Amino acid sequence: MGNAGEEFDGSMETKRILVVDDEGILRMLIMDTLEFEGYAVEEAEDGEEGFERIANEPYDLIILDYMMPHLTGMEVLEKIQPLQLEVPIIMLTAKAQQQDRDMAHQFGAKYFMPKPFSPSELVALVNEILNG
Structure with missing residues (x-):
């Protein structure tokens, strides 16, 4: 019988989360918070980098900022739609207009x-989202 650490590692797969946000301080806060909870967290500084990571690596969850330079969160969503990924996405937004939420939801x-x-x-x- 192994120790508790071995049993835990064998029974639960670490969930991978990508944080896409151009605000470095907020990105680090999110990463530190979720890593403390036991998640494997990666980062992208803008929408272009985020899209490249999403298109090439599997994630269990994506946290995506709405307003970013280069590619906005909405543009990232549009670009990944043809990939038909089955990954939940949390949109971070200071824009609370219902039409923006509806479009992002679409x-x-x-x-x-x-x-x-x-x-x-x-x-x-x-x-x-990840643990029901």
Whole structure:
């Protein structure tokens, strides 16, 4: 019989999360918070880098900022739609207009987190999505 660490590692796969946000401080806060919860978290500094990672690597969850330079979160959603990925997406947004939410929802963002938000709110949503 192995120790508790071995049993845990064998029974639960670490979930991979990609955080795409151009705000470095917010990105680091999200990463640190979710890593503390036991998730494997990777980052992208803008929409272009985010799209490249999404197109080439499997993730269990994507956290995507709405407003970014180069490619906005909405443009990333449009570009990944043809890939038909089955990955949940949380859209971070300071834009609370319903038409923006509806359009993002059409392109695959099923969850929204308004900015500003507390780390505990984000953790609760991530846990709900990934762990039921």
